[in-house]
Amino acid sequence: MRKLFVYIVFLGLIVSCTPIPENVQHSNEQPPIYPDYCDVTIPENIAPLNFLLRADCEAIEVKAGILTLNTCGNEAVFDIDEWKALMQQSRDKEIEVTVTALINGTWKQYKPIKWQVVSDKVDPYLTYRLIEPDYEIWNNVQIQQRCVENFDVNALGHYEQLENRCMNCHTFANQNPQLSMMYVRGPGGGAILNRHGQLSKLDIPGSVYFGFSPSGRYITYSTQKIIPAFHSMPAKRLEVYDAESNVYVADIQKHRVISLPLLADSLKFETFPTFSPDGKYIYYCAADSVSLPSKIRNLQYRLVRIPFDESSGTIGTHVDTLLSPDSCLQTPRKSSVCHPRISPDGRYLLYTVADYGTFPIWHPEADLQLMDLQTGAIDTLAVVNSGKSDTYHSWSSNSRWFVFASKRDDGLYGKPYFCYIDKEGKAHKPFCLPQEHPTFYDNNLKSFNAPELGKGKVPFDVNDVAKAMKQEAISFK
Amino acid sequence: MKRLGLIGISNIVMALWTVAIWCFFQFWYPYHFFFQEQNQIFLCSWDYISTYFEKSGGLARLIGDFLTQFYYYLYVGAIILISCLLLIGTLLYKALRNFKVSKAVALILTLAMMTSVAVCHFSTSYRLSSTISIVGWGLLLWLVSLLPCWKKQLAVLALTILPVYLLFGLPEVKKLQGPDLILEKDFAVDCEYYFGNHDEVIHLVESSSQRTDQMIFFYNLVQAQRGELPDHLMKFTPNILGTFYKIGPETPMLTIRNMNELYWALGDMTFTERAAMMTNVFSHDNRNVRMIRRLAECNIVSGDTLAAEKYLRILDKTLIYKRWADNVRLYGKDIYQKKMQMVNRRDTITITDNAHFLMMQLLDTNSDNIVALDYILCSTLLLKDITNFKRDYDRYCIETGKPRLKTLYQEALCIWLAGTDASQEDWEKYIQRTEVFQRFQQYNQQRGSIQFKDTYWYYFDKIKAPEI
Numbered sequence: 001m002r003k004l005f006v007y008i009v010f011l012g013l014i015v016s017c018t019p020i021p022e023n024v025q026h027s028n029e030q031p032p033i034y035p036d037y038c039d040v041t042i043p044e045n046i047a048p049l050n051f052l053l054r055a056d057c058e059a060i061e062v063k064a065g066i067l068t069l070n071t072c073g074n075e076a077v078f079d080i081d082e083w084k085a086l087m088q089q090s091r092d093k094e095i096e097v098t099v100t101a102l103i104n105g106t107w108k109q110y111k112p113i114k115w116q117v118v119s120d121k122v123d124p125y126l127t128y129r130l131i132e133p134d135y136e137i138w139n140n141v142q143i144q145q146r147c148v149e150n151f152d153v154n155a156l157g158h159y160e161q162l163e164n165r166c167m168n169c170h171t172f173a174n175q176n177p178q179l180s181m182m183y184v185r186g187p188g189g190g191a192i193l194n195r196h197g198q199l200s201k202l203d204i205p206g207s208v209y210f211g212f213s214p215s216g217r218y219i220t221y222s223t224q225k226i227i228p229a230f231h232s233m234p235a236k237r238l239e240v241y242d243a244e245s246n247v248y249v250a251d252i253q254k255h256r257v258i259s260l261p262l263l264a265d266s267l268k269f270e271t272f273p274t275f276s277p278d279g280k281y282i283y284y285c286a287a288d289s290v291s292l293p294s295k296i297r298n299l300q301y302r303l304v305r306i307p308f309d310e311s312s313g314t315i316g317t318h319v320d321t322l323l324s325p326d327s328c329l330q331t332p333r334k335s336s337v338c339h340p341r342i343s344p345d346g347r348y349l350l351y352t353v354a355d356y357g358t359f360p361i362w363h364p365e366a367d368l369q370l371m372d373l374q375t376g377a378i379d380t381l382a383v384v385n386s387g388k389s390d391t392y393h394s395w396s397s398n399s400r401w402f403v404f405a406s407k408r409d410d411g412l413y414g415k416p417y418f419c420y421i422d423k424e425g426k427a428h429k430p431f432c433l434p435q436e437h438p439t440f441y442d443n444n445l446k447s448f449n450a451p452e453l454g455k456g457k458v459p460f461d462v463n464d465v466a467k468a469m470k471q472e473a474i475s476f477k
Numbered sequence: 478m479k480r481l482g483l484i485g486i487s488n489i490v491m492a493l494w495t496v497a498i499w500c501f502f503q504f505w506y507p508y509h510f511f512f513q514e515q516n517q518i519f520l521c522s523w524d525y526i527s528t529y530f531e532k533s534g535g536l537a538r539l540i541g542d543f544l545t546q547f548y549y550y551l552y553v554g555a556i557i558l559i560s561c562l563l564l565i566g567t568l569l570y571k572a573l574r575n576f577k578v579s580k581a582v583a584l585i586l587t588l589a590m591m592t593s594v595a596v597c598h599f600s601t602s603y604r605l606s607s608t609i610s611i612v613g614w615g616l617l618l619w620l621v622s623l624l625p626c627w628k629k630q631l632a633v634l635a636l637t638i639l640p641v642y643l644l645f646g647l648p649e650v651k652k653l654q655g656p657d658l659i660l661e662k663d664f665a666v667d668c669e670y671y672f673g674n675h676d677e678v679i680h681l682v683e684s685s686s687q688r689t690d691q692m693i694f695f696y697n698l699v700q701a702q703r704g705e706l707p708d709h710l711m712k713f714t715p716n717i718l719g720t721f722y723k724i725g726p727e728t729p730m731l732t733i734r735n736m737n738e739l740y741w742a743l744g745d746m747t748f749t750e751r752a753a754m755m756t757n758v759f760s761h762d763n764r765n766v767r768m769i770r771r772l773a774e775c776n777i778v779s780g781d782t783l784a785a786e787k788y789l790r791i792l793d794k795t796l797i798y799k800r801w802a803d804n805v806r807l808y809g810k811d812i813y814q815k816k817m818q819m820v821n822r823r824d825t826i827t828i829t830d831n832a833h834f835l836m837m838q839l840l841d842t843n844s845d846n847i848v849a850l851d852y853i854l855c856s857t858l859l860l861k862d863i864t865n866f867k868r869d870y871d872r873y874c875i876e877t878g879k880p881r882l883k884t885l886y887q888e889a890l891c892i893w894l895a896g897t898d899a900s901q902e903d904w905e906k907y908i909q910r911t912e913v914f915q916r917f918q919q920y921n922q923q924r925g926s927i928q929f930k931d932t933y934w935y936y937f938d939k940i941k942a943p944e945i
Contacts, residue, residue: 134754134755134758232821234775235780438524439523439524443524
């Protein structure tokens with residue numbers, strides 16, 4: 001219905017006016033397009049990079065390889081079939097994109113931009129939570145799954161069916177849509193585990209951040225007592241910290257929790273656990289406890305790992321430190337490490353660094369860094385990061401792409417950006433998730449929170465989640 | 478002639494009834510329209526408009542929200558409402574007549590329908606889109622009634638019922654309720670404050686025989702910005718400053734919005750933004766034009782131009798606020814220059830929205846913030862917390878060399894000085910208004926006397942402090 005309406009409107013607009021450039025004046029400026037798709041690397045399976053020109057123009061012409069688009073107004077919206085053909089034709093090639101705009105009666109052609117199309121595909125499905133950026137209070141929260149190859153969206157969690165509860169953190173095992181988990185909070189809530197479309201409700205006490213082991217039998221998770229706090233300086237806004245946090249492993253086959261004093265040290269904060277792709281280690285972040293919130297600027301997490309034996313379900317006893325706050329981050333100041341995520345091929349470790357604390361979403365200085373686990377070399381990802389928060393990342397199953405939430409546009413609303421890592425390990429300029437309509441992000445008042453990539457569409461929908469919520473929760477020993 | 482006369486009578490009755498409804502909404506209930514307008518936003522953007530068609534009833538919601546934006550203008554809300562009612566009435570009456578219902582019965586049913594719909598509009602949660610939905614179904618009924626035989630009528634009904642449902646949905650069924658004239662008074666004060674008619678706020682509150690917390694809250698907010706809060710604090714009891722509220726998941730949307738106004742007046746942009754975002758969360762479609770404006774304003778004040786631009790771009794797409802957005806974009810720094818000086822420049826972290834703490838932070842940054850100063854002092858006085866009043870007075874009035882010689886504060890200081898057996902030197906240091914001292918001596922001889930009802934001493938002795 002919605003699509004039909006959009007098509008009718010656009011068809012009407014296209015038919016009514018399609019001016020063609022004449023007496024074109026050439027400019028050396030890059031086109032002020034939004035989202036910023038200038039000189040980006042894109043996968044061949046991505047949806048059309050629809051954009052708008054931030055200029056008061058009457059019409060635009062966009063030439064991208066074989067495609068020519070003439071339209072009234074400032075919006076470039078590509079036909080999806082023509083786009084697919086362009087992508088197929090341009091695989092592992094560069095497309096030159098020329099934008100010409102009719103501004104005050106004069107056609108102005110901007111400096112051409114490039115789109116590098118790579119045949120390494122990004123996982124086709126992206127799940128995320130849509131929530132207002134101030135996470136304290138929610139209303140109408142949704143977890144959605146979007147096919148990045150087109151514009152199809154379906155809800156995994158929807159406030160209408162789930163009594164307007166808070167929902168968060170939908171995570172796949174190895175990007176596999178047949179095994180995943182999400183939380184629905186509130187009385188009677190729990191972790192909704194999806195195994196081949198069969199949903200069950202688990203009562204894993206206090207679980208917040210989690211990750212699956214390669215076999216899918218175990219999850220490692222952290223429990224935390226989360227405290228929201230406020231900065232008096234308006235530019236800094238919100239701070240969130242943990243008054244307590246520990247790491248555990250849950251055996252989702254035998255419904256038991258495996259704990260180790262080393263991971264639940266009352267004098268330390270342990271958080272953001274994730275299994276290595278071979279299942280031999282649990283990587284997590286740890287910090288010595290400090291008096292909070294007064295000493296929060298002294299709260300820096302280090303990146304550590306502890307062995308794990310998946311065959312016996314036992315945690316090792318020795319913790320290795322991979323990154324400490326003041327030794328390895330190539331910045332003069334101390335930094336705190338958050339959200340370690342290892343690429344599925346085991347080669348790279350992607351994490352966020354911020355000046356302090358454990359909630360980089362509200363830290364404008366929060367940036368991504370990439371560690372080569374073979375050489376230990378760290379890439380500060382200058383081409384990827386922005387002056388605002390860049391964090392909460394997830395890998396594509398082929399280890400060539402990752403997605404992350406960036407607030408680079410306005411400092412408030414997180415949007416999913418995709419970044420390509422080539423075979424040499426070089427990061428390319430990221431691009432924002434394309435939308436059917438280029439003004440979507442301008443009009444949107446929700447953050448794309450916790451984006452996660454998946455190899456396919458999950459085999460359940462919001463009604464199945466609503467049914468699972470009515471089940472008795474399976475408790476863990 | 479006779480027939481024409483009868484039709485004329487029906488029309489006249491309907492028209493008169495419509496005028497009566499218009500008069501009620503225009504003269505007794507106009508602020509409900511402003512409330513509706515402020516608690517939604519309609520964007521002239523195809524992306525936004527297309528979202529209306531994600532669910533059934535898209536056309537009704539689209540027309541309803543489109544028209545609601547014009548409630549911004551005086552008289553327009555009531556005119557739109559009665560136009561819809563007239564349309565419903567005409568369609569229903571004509572359809573009933575086509576179905577051979579007698580004129581008298583048709584007229585009675587029509588008036589009952591029009592009245593029911595009008596009554597639904599007494600509720601703040603009832604939206605115009607529901608009325609448009611009724612118009613849609615009325616239109617179908619009328620079209621069907623034009624057909625000559627029942628078989629054709631049934632066939633057309635069967636063919637059109639789904640498209641009409643998809644376009645107009647089903648109207649919201651509300652429990653019928655009477656007009657909430659107390660809430661109307663609350664909205665009146667709130668809207669006049671929002672429109673900047675501060676004299677009208679004072680007039681509305683002072684002339685009212687029945688004052689609500691909301692009315693007193695805005696009265697104080699106006700007086701505080703005039704630097705006259707301490708002059709009027711004892712005027713109404715119990716008094717509401719808003720400084721004892723805390724925002725949580727159960728806080729009503731109106732309270733959160735009020736807190737936004739309070740934080741904005743105080744100059745705390747962190748909490749202004751937080752309250753604005755939370756008001757949005759609980760508004761229709763999670764959007765609220767009043768708060769979008771505020772978000773743009775507070776980000777200009779705090780110097781976050783990227784964030785401000787986000788909201789200004791949204792306002793650019795409205796018919797009503799585009800000019801405002803242009804103006805703020807061009808002259809925002811001049812318009813909000815005074816407010817910018819109030820902003821906290823020091824960074825501390827707090828886990829509470831305790832207003833006392835926030836105001837202390839603002840005053841530590843800028844001791845000239847009279848709004849924060851009066852609110853902090855008046856808040857402690859309402860609680861009869863003389864010790865903390867004296868501490869704050871010393872910190873922000875004595876140590877800064879800017880004594881605030883308001884009668885209220887002098888009276889409160891008398892209590893502290895008397896209670897601590899202060900030296901003559903202290904009395905001379907703090908009490909600089911001899912008439913206050915003389916009156917204090919008189920009060921002590923007639924403690925609790927009603928003739929001192931306007932004094933803080935009377936409040937301290939006789940009135941119950943608010944519980945927090």
